[in-house]
Amino acid sequence: MYLTDPNPKILAKKSELVRKLLSFLPRDAVIDDPHETLAYECDALSAYRCPPMVAVLPSTTEEVAKILKICWDLDVPVVPRGSGTSLAGGALPTGDSLVLGVARMNDTLEVDYPNRLIRVQTGRTNLSVTGEVESDGFFYAPDPSSQLACAISGNIAMNSGGAHCLKYGVTSNNLLGVKMVTMQGEIIDLGGSQLDASGYDLLGLICGSEGQLGIVTEATLRILHKPEGALPVLIGYNDSEVAGQCVSDIIKAGVLPVAIEFMDRPCIRATDAFSHAGYPDCEALLIIEVEGSEIEIEEQLAKIIEIANRHSPVELRRAKNSDEANRIWLGRKSAFGAMGQINDYMCLDGTIPVSKLPFVLKRISEMSKEFGLDVGNVFHAGDGNMHPLILYNANKPGDLETCEAFGAEILKLCVEVGGCLTGEHGVGIEKRDLMQIQYSADDLEAQMSIKDVFDPKWLLNPTKVFPLDVSAQRRGDASQETAA
Amino acid sequence: MSTTSLMPSSESDIRDLLISETEGLHIAGGQSRLRATEEKVISTCALTGIVEYEPGALTMVAKAGTPLSIINETLQKENQQLAFEPPEYKHILNLLGHSTIGGVFATNASGSRRIQVGAARDHLLGVRFIDGLGRVVKNGGRVMKNVTGYDLVKLMAGSWGTLGIITEVSFKVLPIAETQVTLQIASREASILTRAMNTPYDVSGTFYDVASGFAYIRIEGFDKSVKYRMQQLLKEFSDFEIDIFDAEESKKFWSDVNNLAFLKNMQGDLWRISVRPTDGIQIIKKLDPKASYLDWSGGLVWLRVEEGFNVREKMQKMSGHAMCLSGSFNQFHPISTIEKTMSTSIRKKFDPKMLFNQQVLN
Ligand SMILES: Cc1cc2nc3c(=O)[nH]c(=O)nc-3n(C[C@H](O)[C@H](O)[C@@H](O)COP(=O)(O)OP(=O)(O)OC[C@H]3O[C@@H](n4cnc5c(N)ncnc54)[C@H](O)[C@@H]3O)c2cc1C
Ligand SMILES: Cc1cc2nc3c(=O)[nH]c(=O)nc-3n(C[C@H](O)[C@H](O)[C@H](O)COP(=O)(O)OP(=O)(O)OC[C@H]3O[C@@H](n4cnc5c(N)ncnc54)[C@H](O)[C@@H]3O)c2cc1C
Numbered sequence: 024m025y026l027t028d029p030n031p032k033i034l035a036k037k038s039e040l041v042r043k044l045l046s047f048l049p050r051d052a053v054i055d056d057p058h059e060t061l062a063y064e065c066d067a068l069s070a071y072r073c074p075p076m077v078a079v080l081p082s083t084t085e086e087v088a089k090i091l092k093i094c095w096d097l098d099v100p101v102v103p104r105g106s107g108t109s110l111a112g113g114a115l116p117t118g119d120s121l122v123l124g125v126a127r128m129n130d131t132l133e134v135d136y137p138n139r140l141i142r143v144q145t146g147r148t149n150l151s152v153t154g155e156v157e158s159d160g161f162f163y164a165p166d167p168s169s170q171l172a173c174a175i176s177g178n179i180a181m182n183s184g185g186a187h188c189l190k191y192g193v194t195s196n197n198l199l200g201v202k203m204v205t206m207q208g209e210i211i212d213l214g215g216s217q218l219d220a221s222g223y224d225l226l227g228l229i230c231g232s233e234g235q236l237g238i239v240t241e242a243t244l245r246i247l248h249k250p251e252g253a254l255p256v257l258i259g260y261n262d263s264e265v266a267g268q269c270v271s272d273i274i275k276a277g278v279l280p281v282a283i284e285f286m287d288r289p290c291i292r293a294t295d296a297f298s299h300a301g302y303p304d305c306e307a308l309l310i311i312e313v314e315g316s317e318i319e320i321e322e323q324l325a326k327i328i329e330i331a332n333r334h335s336p337v338e339l340r341r342a343k344n345s346d347e348a349n350r351i352w353l354g355r356k357s358a359f360g361a362m363g364q365i366n367d368y369m370c371l372d373g374t375i376p377v378s379k380l381p382f383v384l385k386r387i388s389e390m391s392k393e394f395g396l397d398v399g400n401v402f403h404a405g406d407g408n409m410h411p412l413i414l415y416n417a418n419k420p421g422d423l424e425t426c427e428a429f430g431a432e433i434l435k436l437c438v439e440v441g442g443c444l445t446g447e448h449g450v451g452i453e454k455r456d457l458m459q460i461q462y463s464a465d466d467l468e469a470q471m472s473i474k475d476v477f478d479p480k481w482l483l484n485p486t487k488v489f490p491l492d493v494s495a496q497r498r499g500d501a502s503q504e505t506a507a
Numbered sequence: 508m509s510t511t512s513l514m515p516s517s518e519s520d521i522r523d524l525l526i527s528e529t530e531g532l533h534i535a536g537g538q539s540r541l542r543a544t545e546e547k548v549i550s551t552c553a554l555t556g557i558v559e560y561e562p563g564a565l566t567m568v569a570k571a572g573t574p575l576s577i578i579n580e581t582l583q584k585e586n587q588q589l590a591f592e593p594p595e596y597k598h599i600l601n602l603l604g605h606s607t608i609g610g611v612f613a614t615n616a617s618g619s620r621r622i623q624v625g626a627a628r629d630h631l632l633g634v635r636f637i638d639g640l641g642r643v644v645k646n647g648g649r650v651m652k653n654v655t656g657y658d659l660v661k662l663m664a665g666s667w668g669t670l671g672i673i674t675e676v677s678f679k680v681l682p683i684a685e686t687q688v689t690l691q692i693a694s695r696e697a698s699i700l701t702r703a704m705n706t707p708y709d710v711s712g713t714f715y716d717v718a719s720g721f722a723y724i725r726i727e728g729f730d731k732s733v734k735y736r737m738q739q740l741l742k743e744f745s746d747f748e749i750d751i752f753d754a755e756e757s758k759k760f761w762s763d764v765n766n767l768a769f770l771k772n773m774q775g776d777l778w779r780i781s782v783r784p785t786d787g788i789q790i791i792k793k794l795d796p797k798a799s800y801l802d803w804s805g806g807l808v809w810l811r812v813e814e815g816f817n818v819r820e821k822m823q824k825m826s827g828h829a830m831c832l833s834g835s836f837n838q839f840h841p842i843s844t845i846e847k848t849m850s851t852s853i854r855k856k857f858d859p860k861m862l863f864n865q866q867v868l869n
Contacts, residue, residue: 221828227661271563277682446652
């Protein structure tokens with residue numbers, strides 16, 4: 024993938040920038056030594072690295088506002104950063120950029136149970152938000168697998184979701200308000216503690232905008248009372264089409280599980296070898312979890328099992344207690360680690376209409392042979408969010424490129440069958456050049472015109488989301504313009 | 508005022524129309540809401556039909572002008588529904604039309620189940636619309652999880668026809684619960700609503716009648732589950748006098764709530780206020796209205812006040828907003844200067860000729 028070259032005119036402003044930053048920030052909040060900026064050279068898409076010109080770690084919204092105003096005046100591009108777990112290169116710097124990390128802004132500002140909300144600074148990690156309210160029986164619903172590390176800021180920017188979003192929705196459905204700083208250094212409050220807005224839903228627009236419209240420093244999040252309990256059932260089939268039919272029948276019967284996870288044979292084998300979860304060796308494995316009191320779990324599981332049995336499963340294992348539940352989840356939860364043991368992998372997250380699952384799995388396995396790379400599939404079956412894990416060897420010349428080409432073909436396929444390029448991880452740099460597969464020129468123009476409003480100089484995370492040639496003129500990048 | 512009505516039946520007709528159009532236009536869905544504010548009306552009444560419905564994937568795609576009644580009937584056959592319970596205000600506002608699915612999403616119209624399942628905007632998965640220059644734009648899609656590019660779907664939901672003509676919507680649907688009950692609880696405090704929401708019993712409706720002092724708590728689901736949760740709530744609120752509405756009575760009750768039946772046949776201006784749930788009752792105490800009800804665990808306030816009484820003045824610094832549904836005030840609550848600047852710029856980007864709904868959101 025092509026990474027943009029740093030602009031020498033901006034690099035020449037480094038000392039002026041650092042001097043201005045140090046006029047109000049403590050020394051340890053401004054990182055300009057080239058050895059130390061290395062710590063910010065990549066996110067979880069670690070195949071791509073580029074240290075920024077400077078990194079800053081402000082502690083308050085006011086500091087963020089001052090920093091942005093300085094960068095606005097000096098035309099320095101800014102890359103916002105939470106915990107750097109983006110899988111799409113969303114937090115990858117350019118060589119001429121300032122990385123603004125919110126890691127020091129991690130206070131809880133307000134917990135309000137009657138109104139079911141918590142207000143936090145956005146550097147706070149996802150899991151620690153639940154940690155704050157758990158002892159009182161509450162939780163924050165969106166649960167990306169990276170929740171131990173990822174920050175609320177990144178969750179908002181990527182509109183992240185997790186295994187339980189079938190019932191609880193993604194970040195956008197659980198976000199009530201934000202405090203945000205615009206590139207010009209203006210502080211703005213959007214949304215709040217009420218359930219809707221007067222005027223346009225700017226909050227909805229900010230969520231998922233990948234750090235391109237403003238820097239979010241505070242968030243008001245909806246918290247919910249925890250259900251009394253939850254238990255999964257594991258079901259194995261020897262045909263992915265049958266497994267897909269089973270999911271569809273469960274949903275049609277009016278049962279709404281909190282999670283429906285799907286694994287294919289390569290993935291089952293890898294995870295079982297790694298975690299010894301005791302999974303059956305079959306074509307398709309479903310883990311379906313339901314919530315509620317004992318009676319409610321019993322009632323829902325009975326319906327699910329009745330439907331599952333109609334489709335002649337090769338295995339059906341019902342958890343009766345939390346130990347058995349953990350055993351069922353063990354393999355699924357270690358799926359990524361297990362694949363990582365075998366080789367380097369690239370994880371995609373395209374979404375497809377659920378009914379297209381068997382066709383897409385068949386095509387992926389055909390493509391796997393064409394490209395000569397193995398692939399395992401984990402899949403949020405309830406909402407069509409695929410996770411093909413393509414295995415490659417980073418030390419083998421050309422393997423990464425083959426893997427990326429394979430990945431692009433899978434994502435094209437997702438769009439062709441009526442789905443989308445990304446259901447969880449966002450576009451970042453990883454999928455920016457694939458955007459034209461899903462969107463027409465007018466579609467992209469409409470989106471970019473929103474960025475024109477919030478960030479007229481295109482300084483905030485400018486090289487992400489949009490194909491480089493399409494955004495070149497707006498970014499003032501003459502080299503790309505001619506290339507296009 | 509004499510009006511011309513345009514009734515394009517395809518996206519390309521709309522596109523051709525808008526490219527050459529220079530005058531103001533009112534976008535009309537089923538006209539259950541606004542009286543035409545411009546002389547020229549462009550109606551979605553010829554853009555109808557369900558394009559795709561996959562009950563097993565909980566998704567539907569429909570043309571924007573499709574009557575809400577058709578959507579509901581089609582869903583009902585599969586025992587599914589629009590879970591956000593779109594309200595119907597045409598009776599209370601004495602309007603003759605019918606809601607369209609495009610109008611529902613254009614106004615982000617969400618009923619009592621908002622507190623459990625989210626608003627209309629949370630169910631909208633994708634839109635196609637035509638902007639003021641005649642450009643056909645699509646955003647989102649028909650799958651449940653989609654973070655590809657900016658979420659213009661949220662922007663279009665609740666944009667009241669000021670950014671473009673929505674031609675097609677795709678949205679999430681949910682199963683109709685097997686059964687439901689509603690507890691009618693005699694409580695002098697409205698805070699009983701937030702108490703009910705703070706239990707693990709998955710409450711799907713909370714309503715408070717200030718004059719009578721009755722709170723209404725709805726639970727829905729499979730039979731055994733509903734019975735269990737009802738017992739738990741009865742225990743939780745054992746200090747109160749409680750009546751139980753069975754499934755039929757419960758359905759009737761919430762349908763009345765979502766039609767604002769309680770506020771019909773009454774004089775005075777009609778207001779809708781959205782605030783932090785615990786602030787709802789405070790604002791009622793300040794205003795001393797002729798009639799008042801709380802929905803959304805207290806955060807949605809419905810009021811009848813003396814004609815010409817300015818509700819907004821009394822809200823002062825309270826976070827939230829008040830919409831005037833009938834009365835002489837601007838329908839929409841003013842927004843902050845910076846939000847206004849941004850919103851106006853967005854509007855100019857999407858509708859540079861300023862064609863659409865000029866009186867709306869202004
Ligand atoms: C906060 C709130 C306030 C409400 N106030 C009222 C009210 O005062 N009166 C009332 O009757 N209902 C009101 N409703 C309910 C809502 O208007 C109706 O439920 C909805 O069904 C309207 O559908 P319709 O087809 O009748 O739209 P219409 O009444 O024809 O239009 C409603 C608005 O949506 C726009 N619109 C409609 N279709 C499209 C489209 N395809 N593309 C772009 N824009 C479109 C119109 O320009 C108009 O601004 C309100 C809802 C909410 C959430
Ligand atoms: C092992 C693993 C598992 C994962 N599982 C999931 C999953 O299940 N579901 C899922 O959705 N994602 C998942 N992810 C992806 C990733 O964790 C999410 O995208 C997460 O939300 C990123 O948060 P972060 O704090 O690490 O953000 P970063 O990586 O630091 O940044 C992500 C984006 O947010 C922007 N940003 C950061 N802070 C701000 C701010 N204050 N204001 C504005 N923009 C900002 C950045 O510029 C960047 O574009 C996973 C990642 C890993 C490594």
